[in-house]
C-alpha cells in the first residue's frame with residue numbers, strides 16, 4: 371500500500387513561486403491501477419516524480435510498504451528506487467545500447483551476476499513481446515516497441531510499484547491500446563501496483579480501477595472509475611468525461627430528435643455493471659403501456675465493468691410513465707428525468 375499524505379511541492383524561482391503540488395493526500399492499494407488525470411500544468415508530472423523523489427517534496431510524506439521515502443538517506447533511497455519502476459512519454463532509453471543491454475542496465479547497477487541477468491532479461495523480453503529484437507538498437511524500433519523496452523527495463527528489479535508518466539501520449543491510438551493491454555496483463559500477472567498519469571480520459575477508462583483528478587496542484591475529485599464517470603462532481607471531471615462521449619453532452623443534437631408532445635418524458639438512463647447487459651428497455655415496454663423511443667446511447671467498458679447511458683423518450687399516460695421509471699429504478703438502473711434538454 372502507498373500512503374501519500376499532505377504532499378506539496380513549491381517551485382521557487384528568482385521571479386516567482388509555483389505551488390505545483392498542493393497538499394495532496396491519497397492511499398493507493400497494493401495491486402491496483404491508479405490513474406491521475408489533469409490538464410497541462412495541473413501538477414501531474416511533479417506529483418509522480420515526488421513519489422520516487424526525482425523531485426524533493428516541500429512538505430508531506432510518501433510511505434511505500436511502510437517505509438517513508440521522504441525520510442530516507444542517500445543509500446537507502448537508492449535501494450528503494452530500484453523497487454520503484456518508471457516509464458516515460460519519450461521512453462528515455464540508452465540509444466547506444468541494444469534492447470538486451472537497455473533491459474540489463476538496471477540489473478548491472480544492482481550488481482546482479484551475469485548469468486542471472488541473462489535469465490531475467492530474456493524472461494522480460496518474452497513478457498513484453500519483444501522476442502527476436504534483442505540485438506536491435508532503439509532507433510530501429512517503433513514507438514510501441516520502444517515503450518515495451520521501457521516497460522521491461524522498469525520491471526527488471528521486480529518493483530513494488532510502476533510509475534507511468536504519460537506513457538502512451540507519444541503513441542498512435544492502436545499502439546496506445548496495445549501498451550495499455552500490456553500494462554493490464556502485467557498488473558494481473560505480477561500483481562503489480564501501477565500509478566499512471568495522463569491527460570486522456572480513455573486511458574483512465576481502459577485500464578484504471580480508481581482515479582484522482584488534479585487541478586492547480588490539488589486533487590479535486592477521486593474515487594472508483596465507474597463512480598467518477600457516472601457522477602462526475604467537479605467541472606474539470608465533467609469536462610474529462612465529456613471527452614469520451616461528446617455527442618451525449620450535445621443538447622442541440624438531442625433536442626433535434628425530441629417530439630413536441632405533452633405525454634412524453636425525456637429520460638437519461640445509466641446502466642452500470644451487469645445492468646448494462648440487460649434488455650431492460652424492451653422489458654419495460656412489454657410490461658407497461660408505454661412507447662419507448664431511443665434517442666441516443668453509448669456503452670463504455672472499464673476495468674470494473676461496463677457503464678452505459680441511454681437517452682430515451684417515454685410516451686404514454688403520466689401515471690404509467692412514472693410506474694415504468696420507478697420499475698427501472700428498482701431494478702438498479704439510475705434514471706434521471708430531463709425537464710429541459
Ligand SMILES: Nc1ncnc2c1ncn2[C@@H]1O[C@H](COP(=O)(O)OP(=O)(O)OP(=O)(O)O)[C@@H](O)[C@H]1O
Nearest residue numbers: 381383388390408409410411412413414415416417
Ligand atoms: N522545475 C520547475 N521550476 C518551476 N516551475 C515548475 C517546474 N516544473 C514544473 N513547474 C510548474 O509547476 C506546475 C505543474 O507542472 P507539471 O509539469 O507538474 O504539470 P503537468 O500536469 O504534468 O503538466 P504537463 O502535462 O503539461 O507536463 C506548472 O505551472 C509548471 O510550470
